[in-house]
Amino acid sequence: MKLQQLSLFLENRPGRLDAPLETIAAEGINILTLSLADTAQFGILRLIVREWDKAKRVLEQAGWVVNLTEVVAVDVLDRPGGLAAVLKILDGAGLNIEYMYAYSLRRGDKAILIFRFEDPDRAIQILLDQGLHVVDGDELMSFAAA
Amino acid sequence: MTHESRPWIMPVPNPSPDWSSEHPIWNPIAETLPRAEREALQLERLRELVGRVARVPFYRDLFAHREIGPHSIRSLADLRRLPFTTKDDLRRQHPLGFLAVPRRDLARIHGSSGTTGKPTFVAYTAGDLRIWSELCARFLVAGGLRPEHTAQVAFGYGLFTGGFGLHYGIERVGATVIPAAAGNTRRQIEIMRDLDPEALICTPSYALTIADAARELGMDPRALPIRFGHFGGEPWTEDMRREIEDQLDIAAFNNYGLSEVIGPGVSGECTARTGMHLQEDHFLVECLDPETLEPVPEGEPGELVITTLTREAMPMIRYRTRDIARLDRGPCACGRTTTRMSRVAGRTDDMLIIRGVNVFPSQIEEALLRVEGTTPHYLIEVSRPGTLDEVRVKVEIHPEIFSDRMDRMQAVRDRISREIQTVAGIRAHVDLVEPRSIERFVGKARRVLDTRGLNERES
Numbered sequence: 001m002k003l004q005q006l007s008l009f010l011e012n013r014p015g016r017l018d019a020p021l022e023t024i025a026a027e028g029i030n031i032l033t034l035s036l037a038d039t040a041q042f043g044i045l046r047l048i049v050r051e052w053d054k055a056k057r058v059l060e061q062a063g064w065v066v067n068l069t070e071v072v073a074v075d076v077l078d079r080p081g082g083l084a085a086v087l088k089i090l091d092g093a094g095l096n097i098e099y100m101y102a103y104s105l106r107r108g109d110k111a112i113l114i115f116r117f118e119d120p121d122r123a124i125q126i127l128l129d130q131g132l133h134v135v136d137g138d139e140l141m142s143f144a145a146a
Numbered sequence: 147m148t149h150e151s152r153p154w155i156m157p158v159p160n161p162s163p164d165w166s167s168e169h170p171i172w173n174p175i176a177e178t179l180p181r182a183e184r185e186a187l188q189l190e191r192l193r194e195l196v197g198r199v200a201r202v203p204f205y206r207d208l209f210a211h212r213e214i215g216p217h218s219i220r221s222l223a224d225l226r227r228l229p230f231t232t233k234d235d236l237r238r239q240h241p242l243g244f245l246a247v248p249r250r251d252l253a254r255i256h257g258s259s260g261t262t263g264k265p266t267f268v269a270y271t272a273g274d275l276r277i278w279s280e281l282c283a284r285f286l287v288a289g290g291l292r293p294e295h296t297a298q299v300a301f302g303y304g305l306f307t308g309g310f311g312l313h314y315g316i317e318r319v320g321a322t323v324i325p326a327a328a329g330n331t332r333r334q335i336e337i338m339r340d341l342d343p344e345a346l347i348c349t350p351s352y353a354l355t356i357a358d359a360a361r362e363l364g365m366d367p368r369a370l371p372i373r374f375g376h377f378g379g380e381p382w383t384e385d386m387r388r389e390i391e392d393q394l395d396i397a398a399f400n401n402y403g404l405s406e407v408i409g410p411g412v413s414g415e416c417t418a419r420t421g422m423h424l425q426e427d428h429f430l431v432e433c434l435d436p437e438t439l440e441p442v443p444e445g446e447p448g449e450l451v452i453t454t455l456t457r458e459a460m461p462m463i464r465y466r467t468r469d470i471a472r473l474d475r476g477p478c479a480c481g482r483t484t485t486r487m488s489r490v491a492g493r494t495d496d497m498l499i500i501r502g503v504n505v506f507p508s509q510i511e512e513a514l515l516r517v518e519g520t521t522p523h524y525l526i527e528v529s530r531p532g533t534l535d536e537v538r539v540k541v542e543i544h545p546e547i548f549s550d551r552m553d554r555m556q557a558v559r560d561r562i563s564r565e566i567q568t569v570a571g572i573r574a575h576v577d578l579v580e581p582r583s584i585e586r587f588v589g590k591a592r593r594v595l596d597t598r599g600l601n602e603r604e605s
Contacts, residue, residue, distance in 0.1 A: 007550035009543045011580050037552045042578050044552060063582050065548045098551055116550065 001124050001136045002070040003114070004052040008045040009065045012038055020045065023062045024055045032140065033114065035101035046101070048114065050141055070120045073103065073140055075133040078111040086113070086132065093126045095119075103140070112140070161280075163287060169417055169480055172287035172319070173280070176427045177482045184426055184483070185222055191455040192430060193219040196228070199461050201246045204231075204239055225430060225453065230439070230464045236266045236406060244460045247271055252459055257305035258405045265305065268405045269459040275314070277456055278408055281425050282315020285414020288423065288480065289399035290374045291345055293320035298337060298372070300348035300356070301379065302328040307409030308379045312347045315411065321345075328352065331359040338370050346375040350382040350390060350398070355586060357393040368395035376401055378410055381469075381490045381508055385515035400489055404469070407452050407462050413487050418479040421486025428456045431485065432464070433473045436494045447472050449494055450487065468494045470506075496594065498528055500535045505570045507593045510539060513565035517547070517558065525584050526574075528596040535598065537574040539566065542581050 010016045017036070024031070024047075032048045049055045052068070059066045076082045090097060096118055103112035112135055117123040127134050163170040171177050179187070197216040199205040208229045209215065218227055236244065245252075253272040257265040270278065291297060297316045303309035303325060316323040326337055328348065334356055337343075346353060353375055360367035372394065378401040390398045401414035402422050412429055413422035424431050433448040434441055442448035450467045454460075472488040492506030499505070510526055523542040528535060539562070547558050555578065562576045585592070 005550065007548075009548050009555075009578070009580060011583070016580075039552070039556070042555070044550060044555065046550060063580075065543050065545050065581050067545070067548050067550050069550045 001072070001134050002120050003048055003073055003137050003140065005069045005071045005114070005116070006047045006049065006052055006056055006059070007067040007069060008047070008059065010043045010045055012041055012043050016043075017045065020059055020062070020064055023058055023064075024049065027054060027058050029055050029058075033101070033104045035099075035114075037099065048140075069116060072115045072117060072120050072123055072127070073112050073135040074115060074127055075107075075110045075135060076113050078106060078109050082111070083113065086127075089126070089130045089132070090115075090123070095123050095126060161283075165292065170287060170292075171480075171482065172284045176425075177284060177423070177484060179427070179483060181483060187427055188430055188455060189219070189222055192222065192225065192453070195453070195455055195461055195463070199246055199463060202244055202461075204235060204244065205229075205463060222430070225432070225464070228453075228463050230451065230466050231462050232466050233266070233406070233468070241267050242269060244462075245269060246461050247459050254310075256307045256310070256405055256409065266406070268307070268409075271458040273458050274408070277428060278311060278411055279314035279318040281408070281411030281428065282311055283318040284425060285399075285401050285411065285423070286312075286315050286319055286321075286345075286376060288414055288416040288482070289376055289401070290397065290417065291316065291319050291321055291376075295345055296322040296324060296341060296343040297345035297347055298324040298326050298334070298341075298343040300326050300328055300334055300346065300352055306379075307403070307405045308349075311403070311409040311411060312376070316345075316347075331356055332363065335360055335363065335365070335370070338372060342371040344371070344373045346372045346394075346396070348375070348377065349379040350377040350386055351380065353377060353390045353394065353398070354386075357390075367393050370394060372396050374399065376414070378402060378414075381492065383489070383508055383512050383515065385512060389515070402469075402487065402490065404467055406465055406467075407454050408457065412452065416478065416480040416482060420478060421474050421488055423478070423480075423482050423484045423486055424473075426484050429454060431473070431487070433471070436468075436470075444475060445472055447488075447491055470494060498526075498594065498596065500528065500537055500572045503571050505537075505572055509570040510566060510574075511593075513569040514539075514541060514562060516565045516569070517562050523584050523586075524593065526594045528594065528598060530598045537572060538577060539574045540577045540579045540584060542584055543578050544581060 008020050029049050029051055035046045037044045056066050056068060074086060076086050098116040098118060100113055100115045103114055124134055161173045163172050193216045196219055200209060218224055251271050252269045253275055254270045256268045299309055299312050301308035301312060309327060313323055313325055324337060324341060324343055326334055357367040360370060374397040376399050387398045399415045400422055401410055403410035403412040413424040415422050430453040432451040434451050436449040447470050450469050450471055452465050452467055454462045469490045470492045471490050474486045478486060492508050497504050497506055507526055514524055525540045527538040541562060549555055559576045559578055563574060566574045
């Protein structure tokens with residue numbers, strides 16, 4: 001149920017984002033979603049791609065430092081309070097969110113959010129127990145292809 | 147000429163190392179002389195040297211002015227009556243003003259690497275070359291080289307003294323030398339895999355470059371055949387030794403020398419690794435406060451000042467090395483009786499003065515290596531945007547310290563900053579930069595970019 005997320009270290013300079021994106025584009029790898037955390041001096045680019053193992057290999061060969069992390073994708077109702085309800089559940093269970101970002105596509109009345117937890121397995125168990133829908137890799141991919 | 151006409155050349159004794167010993171000594175006579183005997187030999191050679199350097203106009207004029215001659219040298223303490231020689235003096239006598247023998251007696255000319263300005267030339271007679279290879283043989287054997295071994299020399303062969311100096315030292319021991327020379331790192335690795343050398347000879351930073359390259363080729367650098375290495379040519383740290391030993395699974399030995407006095411071979415480590423044994427039958431080494439030029443108390447750091455007792459072509463009187471180290475005259479477990487010097491902690495001329503605080507690049511390196519997993523690829527940028535100095539330390543990121551979490555990355559950067567503050571006593575901006583974005587050097591690494599324009603002392 002977990003998704004593999006690639007993270008890259010980038011210096012915060014004009015044009016630095018292009019190079020890794022071109023590297024994976026040249027291999028025909030499509031980016032499903034991405035987020036960028038940055039400071040004035042450097043940034044961390046996080047990517048979810050279909051062929052993460054191939055993307056990791058080509059990026060590393062091109063000289064990037066690439067980190068692999070497991071993240072969790074969750075369906076959230078796309079209406080006021082939808083996200084708050086999910087956060088309340090996580091908070092109640094004492095689950096700390098390291099960071100989160102939105103998946104780029106909506107599905108009907110649902111949005112998909114990507115969460116980075118310290119303990120993704122425990123987070124998934126709690127989310128499922130609370131009746132939430134955890135989106136696995138295949139589902140996310142098929143949804144993107146549709 | 148015979149030895150009789152050149153009494154300063156000790157007929158290099160046929161060394162008779164006891165190869166069956168666990169820690170053989172290349173020259174069991176010279177390296178284990180009792181102190182009194184060594185000092186008597188040094189005194190005799192110093193007195194002779196003072197007469198001989200009168201052939202060099204620079205010394206002849208200084209000595210005439212101070213009324214100095216061989217009669218002035220009654221004990222080793224009289225060394226302090228002699229003038230100093232600096233790099234600037236060598237530059238002013240460019241190219242070969244310091245020759246003490248006729249030009250036709252030269253066998254070879256090397257050049258300093260020019261780290262601190264334009265290169266200076268260093269000349270050798272055939273006798274100098276013979277002694278030089280003897281001195282390299284001493285430290286090579288002290289650090290594990292045996293006649294049955296093969297050693298790969300990845301130092302530059304050329305004007306730089308590292309390549310040829312070690313090359314002939316290895317041959318003198320009777321071992322096999324592979325003159326791979328510096329550069330083409332992948333080829334170095336192929337040669338290692340084909341020829342199984344036991345020893346690697348290069349700069350410490352190049353040893354790490356080789357480990358990097360092996361990993362890039364998908365190899366485990368620990369699986370390379372080398373078992374030990376002799377590293378020198380640039381200052382390094384104990385932490386860097388651990389990095390090299392860990393990454394390559396070898397024993398790493400330090401050696402010291404500088405082209406102005408001979409090249410590598412002034413000193414080198416034995417397996418006890420508690421300092422580098424100075425070859426005191428050929429060099430008189432002082433450790434002085436660089437400001438007052440008075441000797442520092444034993445064990446305290448000071449500038450090494452070296453007098454060459456046996457150099458024929460270009461003898462040096464009290465050459466100011468600018469290298470900061472400590473001396474230890476205590477006994478060594480290996481049985482050698484020579485004084486040991488610590489690793490070079492810095493240079494008086496690469497010392498940076500940051501807002502009045504003396505900082506050596508080696509301190510920044512020590513701070514970086516305290517932060518677990520930080521590779522020694524870094525650059526110190528010093529600038530003065532307004533009236534105050536600013537230091538920016540660029541550190542390459544690598545997989546062990548990279549995290550997808552911003553708080554962890556900021557913590558790494560803050561820890562480096564704190565360690566620099568602790569070790570060097572200065573506040574520095576730390577910039578984490580992309581891998582391989584700092585220029586790589588095959589020989590001596592360039593660690594400092596000072597744009598303040600304060601160090602234009604070259605004349």
